[in-house]
Amino acid sequence: MAEPVTAAQGVGLAAYLLLAVSMLLNALANFLIKLAMRGQQFQLDLAHLGETLKQLAINPVLWGGVACFGLALVGYSVVLSRMNLSTAYPAMAGGGFLLVFVLSALYLHEAITMTQSGGAFCIVLGMWLLLR
Numbered sequence: 001m002a003e004p005v006t007a008a009q010g011v012g013l014a015a016y017l018l019l020a021v022s023m024l025l026n027a028l029a030n031f032l033i034k035l036a037m038r039g040q041q042f043q044l045d046l047a048h049l050g051e052t053l054k055q056l057a058i059n060p061v062l063w064g065g066v067a068c069f070g071l072a073l074v075g076y077s078v079v080l081s082r083m084n085l086s087t088a089y090p091a092m093a094g095g096g097f098l099l100v101f102v103l104s105a106l107y108l109h110e111a112i113t114m115t116q117s118g119g120a121f122c123i124v125l126g127m128w129l130l131l132r
Contacts, residue, residue, distance in 0.1 A: 015082040016131075022075035023092055025068045027099035032065035034108065090130050094123045 036059045042052045056062055079088050101120055104110040 011083050011087075015079055018075050019079045019083065019088060019091060020095070022072045022079060023095040024099065025072035025075065026092065026096045027103065029065040029068035029072060030096070030100050031103045031107070032061055032068060034104075036062035036065060087130055091127055094127045098123060 040055070042048070042055070044052075076088070076092060079092075098120060101112070101116070105112045
C-alpha cells in the first residue's frame, strides 16, 4: 500500500494539472447528461423500465457524458496515487461544483441567486485554503 504524500514531499505540478483536467471532465459529464435529459419525461416505475432504458441507451449525448465520467475516473485515480484524498477530494468536488455552477448559468440559463453566489465564494475560499 502506498504511503500518504506529506506536505514536505510536495505534490508535483502534473498532479494538479491532472486534477484540473479530471475536474473539467467530471463537470462536462454532468453538463452533457443534463443536456441529454432536457425535455425527457421518463417514467420511474417497473412497467416503463424497458422503454426508459432503451431511450437512455440510444442517446449519444448521454454516452458522451458517460465517456467523460470514465475519463475523469481514470485521471482522478492517477491523481489519488500522488495526492492525499483529504486534499484531492474537496478540490475535485468544489471545483466540479463551481464549473457546473458557471456552465449552468451561462449555457442553460439557470437562475443564480445571491445566496448561491455567496456559497460559491465560500467554496472558492475553501479550495484556496486547502490547496495552499
